[in-house]
Amino acid sequence: MANTIYITTAIAYVNAPPHIGHALEFIQADAIARYQRLLGRKVYFQTGTDENSLNTVRAAERAGVPIERFVEENAERFKALKELQGLSYDGFIRTTESRHVEGAQKLWRACRSGDLYQKVYKGLYCVGCENFLTDKDLVDGRCSSHQTIPEPVEEQNYFFRLSAYRDRLHDLIASDRLRIVPVTRKNELMSFIASGLEDFSVSRSCERARRWGVPVPGDGSQIMYVWFDALSNYITGLGYAGHDALFDFWWVKNSNILHVIGKDIIRFHALYWPAMLLSAGLNLPREIFVHGFVTSGGTKMSKTLGNVIDPETTIRKYGIDPVRYFLLREIPATEDGDFSYERLEKRYNAELANSLGNLLNRSVSMVERYQYGILRRALPGAEPSLQPAATAVVRDYQSAMDAYELHSATAIVWQLINSANLFIQENKPWELSKNPNRQQELEHVLYEVCEALRLVSVLLWPIIPGTAEKIWRQVGMSEPLEEQQLAVAATWGLLPDGTKVQKSEIIFPRLEVSKS
RNA sequence: GCCGGUGUAGCUCAGGUGGUUAGAGCGAAGGUCUCAUAAUCCUUAGGUCCGUGGUUCGAGUCCACGCACCGGCACCA
Numbered sequence: 001m002a003n004t005i006y007i008t009t010a011i012a013y014v015n016a017p018p019h020i021g022h023a024l025e026f027i028q029a030d031a032i033a034r035y036q037r038l039l040g041r042k043v044y045f046q047t048g049t050d051e052n053s054l055n056t057v058r059a060a061e062r063a064g065v066p067i068e069r070f071v072e073e074n075a076e077r078f079k080a081l082k083e084l085q086g087l088s089y090d091g092f093i094r095t096t097e098s099r100h101v102e103g104a105q106k107l108w109r110a111c112r113s114g115d116l117y118q119k120v121y122k123g124l125y126c127v128g129c130e131n132f133l134t135d136k137d138l139v140d141g142r143c144s145s146h147q148t149i150p151e152p153v154e155e156q157n158y159f160f161r162l163s164a165y166r167d168r169l170h171d172l173i174a175s176d177r178l179r180i181v182p183v184t185r186k187n188e189l190m191s192f193i194a195s196g197l198e199d200f201s202v203s204r205s206c207e208r209a210r211r212w213g214v215p216v217p218g219d220g221s222q223i224m225y226v227w228f229d230a231l232s233n234y235i236t237g238l239g240y241a242g243h244d245a246l247f248d249f250w251w252v253k254n255s256n257i258l259h260v261i262g263k264d265i266i267r268f269h270a271l272y273w274p275a276m277l278l279s280a281g282l283n284l285p286r287e288i289f290v291h292g293f294v295t296s297g298g299t300k301m302s303k304t305l306g307n308v309i310d311p312e313t314t315i316r317k318y319g320i321d322p323v324r325y326f327l328l329r330e331i332p333a334t335e336d337g338d339f340s341y342e343r344l345e346k347r348y349n350a351e352l353a354n355s356l357g358n359l360l361n362r363s364v365s366m367v368e369r370y371q372y373g374i375l376r377r378a379l380p381g382a383e384p385s386l387q388p389a390a391t392a393v394v395r396d397y398q399s400a401m402d403a404y405e406l407h408s409a410t411a412i413v414w415q416l417i418n419s420a421n422l423f424i425q426e427n428k429p430w431e432l433s434k435n436p437n438r439q440q441e442l443e444h445v446l447y448e449v450c451e452a453l454r455l456v457s458v459l460l461w462p463i464i465p466g467t468a469e470k471i472w473r474q475v476g477m478s479e480p481l482e483e484q485q486l487a488v489a490a491t492w493g494l495l496p497d498g499t500k501v502q503k504s505e506i507i508f509p510r511l512e513v514s515k516s
Numbered sequence: 517g518c519c520g521g522u523g524u525a526g527c528u529c530a531g532g533u534g535g536u537u538a539g540a541g542c543g544a545a546g547g548u549c550u551c552a553u554a555a556u557c558c559u560u561a562g563g564u565c566c567g568u569g570g571u572u573c574g575a576g577u578c579c580a581c582g583c584a585c586c587g588g589c590a591c592c593a
Contacts, residue, residue, distance in 0.1 A: 192589070
């Protein structure tokens, strides 16, 4: 398998503040990126903001703020998530940056002659919506949101000849050369392609776009359709405009490109985008990972229902790692999942505080109490051992992670944590400590447990990096955790003989469960 | 309407190619230990495996029909 991987999230719309759904995508992509680094691969992880949409212009107007300042402030809010959510992205692209605008225009010009053509678009235009309406927007011939009768309007736009790429897109996806995860999404795409592909419009009149967006090269009357512009972020962020070394390395010469997206924008990524790249003669992505949505209290989040989960306040209340853990563990990676504080608190207490936190605390405490904090490694192969459990867990963890089954991979780590708790219970170090003749047995038992914790911290680094680091330090490791490679770090018995554990604060204090 | 998926213990879900008493985790109840964050560990749940009919010596596991819920069916981030 290739030793490099370029991972992207969808760029976020800046007309509203970040919600927990953004957090899910960022955190999933981040976990994947960190896992790839753990495997020893070179990773470039990019995210960014989509600022050129008409909806953003309207949101700015509603807020009574100049559009430039509006997008600036919102982009900053998304950038700030890097610290707040513990993200490890390498690049951030804003679609209002000149490197993006120039890149999008370059891509437009690079498209095969004839693939972009002008056509008159006729539609029903709603003045209130400032947009063309489709059948489902209409109720008895009136706009469903304004109750007005839309007027027929004609506008000359550019279209992209998607229809010409039908066979190639079909083969690409059917053969998994462009792999769609999960396979149910692939199947949906296949049946969609089978029903026929129509050309799609890729520009708007300047009036309709409010002159906000990327100008169409060579035609002052048109602004690019936001999707044409937005999709190009994956290459403009690498410096496509100037054919930078970054672009050459991560796009042109890299065969391992992964887009992490939500299920609502599959078509753009799996059909429009590859077709645009084919037209421009550029390399294609390798995989598209499609995640589900976060619901709240069992239903879709909405302001009117008042069930919107704000990631910032949630993270401030519980900490980033409990939130990361919950999103990755509770929500099946490719399906919808429900967010509730009650379930978060349950998992926190049961799995983070009781199982993991207490395991670390009891283990390190015993090493301090019984052996002055010093770990003693017995002869290799000494029994009993946690090694068989650890080996199985590493194997299962890897196969789950490789399949992007983040929730399973996370659950699998807890198998080792539970094994370690049971191991302590069965071997009773507190009894061994009372018998000087059993000193070696005691040393061995505590070594096994701490070694399991070392391994747990490595496996948890992609999931809850801050916590992983704390465990790593407490069992006495001093080298940088983020530089570990799984193939080596998974070897049993790497905690050196004579290691001094570093007992520190409780990593997950129990929560007083709020009754609801 | 068409296409696809799902429906298993209170909750969340596992259950290759059909085979003795249907599993896990959580929650709940009881118990144990004492290193530890009243944590750990052990025992306990008797659930029409959505329904009906069928194939079979035998079906949660295959087939048909039905019911319920979910997703897809283009310019919508």
